[in-house]
Amino acid sequence: MGEFYNPVKAIFGAGSFDRLPELIAGRSYAVVTYGEPYFAGLVDRLEQAAGKAAIVIDNVLANPDFPEVKFGCEKLAELDVLPEVYIGLGGGSAIDTAKALATSGGDWELLKEHLETEGDRADELQGPCIIAVPTTAGTGSEVSIGAVIWDHANNGKWGVRTPSAYAEYAVVDPELTLSLPRDQTISTALDAMSHALESIWTVKRNLVTQPIAAQAAREVLKYLPALSDDLGNIELRTRIANAAMLAGIALSQTRTSIAHKMSYPLTMHHGVPHGIACGFSLPMIMEWAIGHDEICDQGLADVFGEDLSAGVKRFESFMDDLGVARDPTAHGPSQADWDGWLAAAMQDEKGKTFLGKVPV
Ligand SMILES: NC(=O)c1ccc[n+]([C@@H]2O[C@H](COP(=O)([O-])OP(=O)(O)OC[C@H]3O[C@@H](n4cnc5c(N)ncnc54)[C@H](O)[C@@H]3O)[C@@H](O)[C@H]2O)c1
Numbered sequence: 001m002g003e004f005y006n007p008v009k010a011i012f013g014a015g016s017f018d019r020l021p022e023l024i025a026g027r028s029y030a031v032v033t034y035g036e037p038y039f040a041g042l043v044d045r046l047e048q049a050a051g052k053a054a055i056v057i058d059n060v061l062a063n064p065d066f067p068e069v070k071f072g073c074e075k076l077a078e079l080d081v082l083p084e085v086y087i088g089l090g091g092g093s094a095i096d097t098a099k100a101l102a103t104s105g106g107d108w109e110l111l112k113e114h115l116e117t118e119g120d121r122a123d124e125l126q127g128p129c130i131i132a133v134p135t136t137a138g139t140g141s142e143v144s145i146g147a148v149i150w151d152h153a154n155n156g157k158w159g160v161r162t163p164s165a166y167a168e169y170a171v172v173d174p175e176l177t178l179s180l181p182r183d184q185t186i187s188t189a190l191d192a193m194s195h196a197l198e199s200i201w202t203v204k205r206n207l208v209t210q211p212i213a214a215q216a217a218r219e220v221l222k223y224l225p226a227l228s229d230d231l232g233n234i235e236l237r238t239r240i241a242n243a244a245m246l247a248g249i250a251l252s253q254t255r256t257s258i259a260h261k262m263s264y265p266l267t268m269h270h271g272v273p274h275g276i277a278c279g280f281s282l283p284m285i286m287e288w289a290i291g292h293d294e295i296c297d298q299g300l301a302d303v304f305g306e307d308l309s310a311g312v313k314r315f316e317s318f319m320d321d322l323g324v325a326r327d328p329t330a331h332g333p334s335q336a337d338w339d340g341w342l343a344a345a346m347q348d349e350k351g352k353t354f355l356g357k358v359p360v
């Protein structure tokens, strides 16, 4: 038996940013974004077309942490009336912050308790309209239920856990990713690749998510190398933006697995960008995945061809050509740290979703 539910209306393609005024439809709106000039320019462009925002919260940093989210809640609490629409404009960090702020209704204590208890008081969270406008092509947060909030001070990483954190609209305009530098283009696309493959090698995979995930992975495999050498190519940007969205749709049903579990200490302790942290190990994990589950093997064959061992080699070359080191120690931890994390991951709920066999 399987299930599939995703309530996000997605609008995609070059120029879709210009559909925002129609989606805002005269309602009061907040914009949540980074404090960088490129994003201030996009906010100006939006305000000229849709009227002035009720509030612009532009303190988002990569991997949103408690202090920034608390600040955003306080700004919302100062308003006489909360905005009706929340626009997350940026990568996963901006979209996830927008989701957290929208559901908080400006109540930091409520949100913090929800995060730290892994779900308490979810029924008190709010459900205003969220519009996710990704400017990276990777996280799939625009179509996923989750929002990741980090607590570096306490080595914590939490999720907003309520269906109201689904965006109402995803506006996926690949033109917005044209300014993304090469390293972030690669790392965010590898995040999409990891969402696709994690959706294939998890116990939660099914015959509906599998082809979606396989299509996303094939597209990244085919088009990312060319894009990394031709960053201004809108056709290639479009392919990768759509692949990231597809991978996010698969992920919204399956959730992540072992590659993500292993990525968190790398990001937390060694500052490795999310996409590299959950992407560099994929060829290694693919090797562990092969031969343990028929549907998983078929999904991998749909991406890499029937000869899966040759597929692993091809995948290794893909990483090497992109300049992404495949050895964990190249990213900061000692081999002993990595082995310890792996052993712990296999005892964890997320790690246990992995269909393959880890050699520990
Ligand atoms: N909610 C989900 O389903 C989900 C899934 C995966 C990851 N995440 C989370 O998403 C976050 C990572 O998001 P991300 O990888 O998209 O990156 P990000 O949002 O953290 O942004 C990284 C950097 O890219 C820059 N940037 C973004 N768009 C740009 C553009 N068009 N031009 C130039 N610079 C640009 C930003 O200024 C920032 O410095 C992490 O917190 C991760 O845990 C969430």
Ligand SMILES: [Fe+2]
Pocket: 139, 191, 194, 195, 260, 274, 278
């Ligand atoms: Fe991810």
